[in-house]
Structures are given as structure tokens and as C-alpha cells.
Amino acid sequence: MIKEKSLIEIRWHGRGGQGAVTTAEILAQAAISEGKFAQAFPSFGPERRGAPVQAFNRIDSREPVRIRADVTEPDYVVVLDPGLLEKVNVTSGLKKGGSVIVNTRKTAKEIQKEFKIKYPVATINASKLAREILGVPIVNTTVLGALIKVTGIVKKESAHAPLEKRFGRLGERNINAMETAYEQVAFEEQ
Amino acid sequence: MVTRVGIEVSIAVAEAVKLANADVIAAYPITPQTHIVEHLAELVADGELDAEYIPVESEHSAMSACLGSAAAGARTFTATASQGLALMNEVVYVAAPMRLPIVMVVANRSLSAPLSIWPDHSDMMSVRDTGWIQIIVENGQQAVDNTIIAFRIAEDQKVLLPVMIHQDGFTLTHVIEPIIFPAQEAVDKYLPKNRFPLPLNPDRPVAMGEFAPPFIFTETKWAQEVALQNSKKVIIKAWDEFAKAFGRKYMPVEKYHSEGAKVLIMTMGSAGETASVAIDELRKEGMDVGQIRLRLWRPFPFQELREAVKDAEVLIMMDRALSYGGPGGPVASEVKAALYNQTKRPKIVSYVISLGGRDTTVSGFKDIVKQGIEIADKGSKNEYEIYGVRE
Numbered sequence: 144m145i146k147e148k149s150l151i152e153i154r155w156h157g158r159g160g161q162g163a164v165t166t167a168e169i170l171a172q173a174a175i176s177e178g179k180f181a182q183a184f185p186s187f188g189p190e191r192r193g194a195p196v197q198a199f200n201r202i203d204s205r206e207p208v209r210i211r212a213d214v215t216e217p218d219y220v221v222v223l224d225p226g227l228l229e230k231v232n233v234t235s236g237l238k239k240g241g242s243v244i245v246n247t248r249k250t251a252k253e254i255q256k257e258f259k260i261k262y263p264v265a266t267i268n269a270s271k272l273a274r275e276i277l278g279v280p281i282v283n284t285t286v287l288g289a290l291i292k293v294t295g296i297v298k299k300e301s302a303h304a305p306l307e308k309r310f311g312r313l314g315e316r317n318i319n320a321m322e323t324a325y326e327q328v329a330f331e332e333q
Numbered sequence: 334m335v336t337r338v339g340i341e342v343s344i345a346v347a348e349a350v351k352l353a354n355a356d357v358i359a360a361y362p363i364t365p366q367t368h369i370v371e372h373l374a375e376l377v378a379d380g381e382l383d384a385e386y387i388p389v390e391s392e393h394s395a396m397s398a399c400l401g402s403a404a405a406g407a408r409t410f411t412a413t414a415s416q417g418l419a420l421m422n423e424v425v426y427v428a429a430p431m432r433l434p435i436v437m438v439v440a441n442r443s444l445s446a447p448l449s450i451w452p453d454h455s456d457m458m459s460v461r462d463t464g465w466i467q468i469i470v471e472n473g474q475q476a477v478d479n480t481i482i483a484f485r486i487a488e489d490q491k492v493l494l495p496v497m498i499h500q501d502g503f504t505l506t507h508v509i510e511p512i513i514f515p516a517q518e519a520v521d522k523y524l525p526k527n528r529f530p531l532p533l534n535p536d537r538p539v540a541m542g543e544f545a546p547p548f549i550f551t552e553t554k555w556a557q558e559v560a561l562q563n564s565k566k567v568i569i570k571a572w573d574e575f576a577k578a579f580g581r582k583y584m585p586v587e588k589y590h591s592e593g594a595k596v597l598i599m600t601m602g603s604a605g606e607t608a609s610v611a612i613d614e615l616r617k618e619g620m621d622v623g624q625i626r627l628r629l630w631r632p633f634p635f636q637e638l639r640e641a642v643k644d645a646e647v648l649i650m651m652d653r654a655l656s657y658g659g660p661g662g663p664v665a666s667e668v669k670a671a672l673y674n675q676t677k678r679p680k681i682v683s684y685v686i687s688l689g690g691r692d693t694t695v696s697g698f699k700d701i702v703k704q705g706i707e708i709a710d711k712g713s714k715n716e717y718e719i720y721g722v723r724e
Contacts, residue, residue: 209609209610210610
């Protein structure tokens with residue numbers, strides 16, 4: 144009997160300082176708290192604020208994650224900064240059946256057309272939400288809510304404890320941002 | 334209480350040092366080791382770990398402080414990497430013949446030049462002959478477990494030798510993954526108090542690290558060698574008892590589908606599990622291939638290695654360091670030496686891979702196995718192959 148694939152790979156695109164690495168970490172911790180196996184790591188190198196960065200997740204509901212190499216063929220791609228769509232080929236290696244989650248005020252159709260993306264796209268205006276809820280345009284925890292809704296990779300409640308641990312007294316606001324994005328994300332099949 | 338948490342491996346290793354209740358930490362920060370010593374400094378500053386944290390001015394001083402601290406009978410820990418280990422080198426040699434049970438984590442990283450902060454095993458190879466016990470780990474759990482185990486081995490009265498735990502920089506140190514932390518009481522039970530036999534004490538003076546003229550020097554070196562060779566028994570016992578207490582078993586040479594396999598690959602370090610995924614896929618394609626992983630680098634496990642490869646016809650070696658102008662991979666070179674006098678031995682194909690942090694992926698390992706089999710069959714004009722290099 145062929146077992147169904149249980150490993151899900153995610154690649155985060157952001158800019159140094161936007162919190163791609165932190166959110167990958169929170170997602171891994173949420174998965175691990177559910178008894179799953181997970182990995183989170185940055186693209187290793189000198190950290191430069193504002194420069195394009197990547198972070199990676201591998202999440203497996205069944206067995207330990209053994210691969211230790213950058214995610215080059217992701218199931219999902221998350222784009223924290225829409226400006227990167229012009230500079231980085233974010234769908235590079237994206238698996239057939241994969242999808243892209245973008246922080247943008249545009250619609251999925253607009254994104255697909257403008258950047259010739261032939262994958263399903265989910266959109267969330269995380270910059271606006273983060274400004275409203277957190278008071279700063281740091282979008283990582285907001286986009287996390289969208290990712291969780293689109294992928295169902297963890298229960299959104301599982302992210303509460305890692306968010307609280309990471310953000311302390313700002314934990315509640317980040318949870319609110321994550322939950323709001325979970326409700327508002329718009330998903331467009333290709 | 335046993336806990337399973339998602340945590341960065343560096344932080345987890347620092348927590349393991351806390352579980353081992355170290356008395357003294359003397360360290361100098363260097364990428365990619367930084368998070369380990371940073372977190373230890375925090376634990377000490379916050380009063381969570383009752384230890385002396387000595388923020389020294391260099392790695393040379395770090396190891397010097399560790400020598401003094403271990404000689405005074407304190408449980409002593411340090412960590413470094415790459416250039417830090419190179420700067421420390423002179424003093425690293427002193428610990429073993431003085432029989433000082435220091436534990437050091439090396440977050441393996443390449444050596445300059447060109448400057449690279451990324452992982453390979455060139456720093457590890459620069460301390461090969463320092464007389465330390467050297468253990469290599471593949472994942473965060475192994476790093477945590479073996480940090481605890483290392484103190485027990487080092488401080489055992491039959492050993493009294495320093496222990497290095499090699500864990501690849503970034504690919505291990507900077508990854509968040511699930512770690513099972515053993516309960517404090519269970520660690521306390523497993524790891525007895527450090528009873529260094531002749532601690533420095535002003536009331537009972539002893540001389541250590543004395544001057545040795547030619548009439549005695551060879552004997553001291555032989556005593557050091559015998560001590561290191563004999564430590565293997567204690568290391569295996571420490572691993573066996575760890576397995577009894579905590580359920581995770583370590584061995585000098587670990588096997589993965591290797592029994593009876595005609596083709597074997599041998600790995601060391603964090604690429605090992607990626608290679609295992611390649612082995613699974615190749616076996617699914619019908620290839621008779623298995624893997625062995627070297628866990629114990631010093632003392633070198635000759636007997637276990639010979640036993641593990643006895644049925645193999647081809648052994649493909651993966652090294653992450655290069656002995657320039659020499660035989661290529663340092664581990665391959667030792668394995669060849671270990672097998673040369675055996676009447677039945679596999680053909681050995683030696684690969685140097687993943688220098689300075691370049692990933693070897695699952696498909697990369699599959700590629701290497703297929704190429705390696707062909708080279709074993711047809712031969713090669715090269716002493717060794719360097720995978721994926723652009724010439």
C-alpha cells in the first residue's frame with residue numbers, strides 16, 4: 144500500500160526585519176505542540192534589514208523530518224512583501240497543485256495576471272490589518288493566519304501559545320491579527 | 334517531567350548543559366555557535382543555572398580557563414567553531430594528556446579563506462589529533478542527548494578525557510525542531526557528580542602538565558593513547574545506559590538498511606538523514622543500497638566499521654572536508670586504512686561534498702550513489718571525486 148505523502152514544505156519570502164523567520168518558527172512550534180514533526184529555519188547568512196530573505200518550514204504529521212536542505216520544491220509559498228513579486232521568482236520550484244499566499248491589497252486575479260502566476264493565489268491585505276490591529280506594518284503574524292486557513296496545516300488555536308510566548312504582552316494583539324486574517328483571506332483557484 | 338517542545342537546537346543544547354548542571358562555562362561567541370553560549374550566559378545571569386560564566390577575550394583564553402576550571406574539579410563546558418577553534422588549537426592539545434574532562438560543542442563551520450560562515454568539517458579535521466573523544470551528531474535530539482552523555486563519559490574515572498560534540502553549524506544549530514527534554518531527576522540519576530581524583534587545592538598541592546624529558550615523554554604519550562583507546566568501552570556503556578534510561582540508542586557506527594546490502598554509503602554529520610531519504614527512494618527503485626553513519630570519530634571504531642561493511646562490495650564515502658594535496662576526504666582516508674589489510678573488503682569510492690554550506694539534496698545523494706557504483710565498476714583517474722563542482 145502506498146502511503147499518502149505526509150510532508151508539507153513551505154517557503155517564506157520576506158525582507159530582513161519583516162519576521163519571516165519568526166513566523167516560520169511559530170508555525171513549527173504550533174505543529175510540534177500538536178504532536179506533529181516540524182522544522183523551521185532561515186536561509187542562513189548575514190542578516191540584513193530590508194534585503195530579500197527566505198525562511199523554510201517542513202511539517203510532517205506522521206514521521207520525523209529528516210531532510211536538512213533548503214526547500215526548493217515547496218507545496219506553499221508565502222510572500223510577506225508584495226514588492227518582492229517583481230524581484231524574486233517566488234514560484235520557483237513550486238509543486239504542481241501548490242499555491243501562493245500573498246500580502247497585497249490587490250485581488251488574486253490581478254496578482255495572477257500581473258506576475259503571470261499559474262498557481263492558485265490567496266490574498267490578504269495584511270499591511271492594512273497589521274497597521275490597524277498592531278499599530279505597525281509588521282505583517283508576519285497576520286499572514287500566518289491566512290496561511291493556516293489556506294493550508295489547514297495546524298489548528299489556528301495551536302499558534303496561540305507560541306505567539307504569546309514570543310510577543311509577551313503584545314501576544315494578544317498578534318493573536319487577534321492572526322485570527323482576523325484567518326477570517327478575511329481571499330482564495331482564488333487558478 | 335519529560336517535555337517535547339519546538340526549539341532551536343542551539344538553545345536546546347544550552348538547556349542540556351543546564352540539565353547537566355555545569356559549574357563553569359568559559360566561552361567566546363562566534364557564528365554559528367553564538368546562540369549556545371548566549372543562552373547559557375542568560376541562564377546564569379537569570380539565576381537559572383548556578384554556574385560561573387567567564388566571558389573571556391578569545392577562544393585561546395576560553396580553553397585556558399577551561400583547563401584551570403576542570404583541574405579544580407569543576408564540571409566545565411565551552412563551545413566554539415571554525416576560526417575560534419583554530420585560535421584555540423594550541424590549548425586544545427593540552428586538555429587530553431592532562432586528563433581534564435572538559436566538554437566542548439563545536440558548531441562545525443568551514444575555515445577561512447575565503448571567509449565562510451557556513452558549515453563543513455574543516456574545523457573538525459583541524460583538531461583530529463588532539464586526543465579528545467569526538468562524537469558527531471545528526472539532529473537536535475542527538476545533540477541534546479550527547480551533550481549530557483559527554484559529561485558522563487569525560488568524568489568517568491576510567492576515562493578522564495575531554496569530549497567534543499560536533500554538530501554542523503546552521504543546518505543543526507539554527508533549526509527549530511522537536512526536542513524531547515529528559516526530566517531533571519532522570520539526568521541527575523544518569524549523570525553522577527564530578528569526582529575529579531586530584532583537584533587543584535592549595536592545601537593539597539599537586540603538579541599538573543609537567544615538563545617531560547625524552548626518558549619519559551614517549552610513555553606519557555602511550556598512556557594518553559591507551560586511555561583514549563580504552564574509553565570506547567565506557568562510551569558504549571554510557572550510550573547503552575542512556576538507552577535504558579531514556580529510550581534512545583547510540584552506537585559508534587550506526588546502520589540504516591546496511592545488513593547484507595551490496596552498496597553502502599557512509600556519512601558523518603547533519604547530511605546523514607537527508608542521505609537516508611535518498612536511500613529509501615533508491616531501495617524503492619529496487620537498488621540494493623544501505624547506509625552507515627559514523628557517530629564516533631575518536632577513538633576510531635575499527636572493529637565496528639569492519640563488521641558493518643563486511644558484506645558490502647562497494648562503499649561510497651562522503652566527506653565534508655578536503656586534505657589538500659592529499660587523499661581527498663579525511664574520513665575516507667581513515668576508512669581505507671582500516672580496511673586495507675582485510676582479506677575481503679569493499680571497493681571504496683571517495684566523495685567530497687557540501688563544502689562551506691552547499692546543500693547536498695536528496696536527489697544529489699541519489700546521483701552520488703549511481704555515479705559511485707559506476708566508478709567502482711569502471712574506475713576513475715581521480716583519487717577522489719568532488720561533487721557538483723564547477724570547473
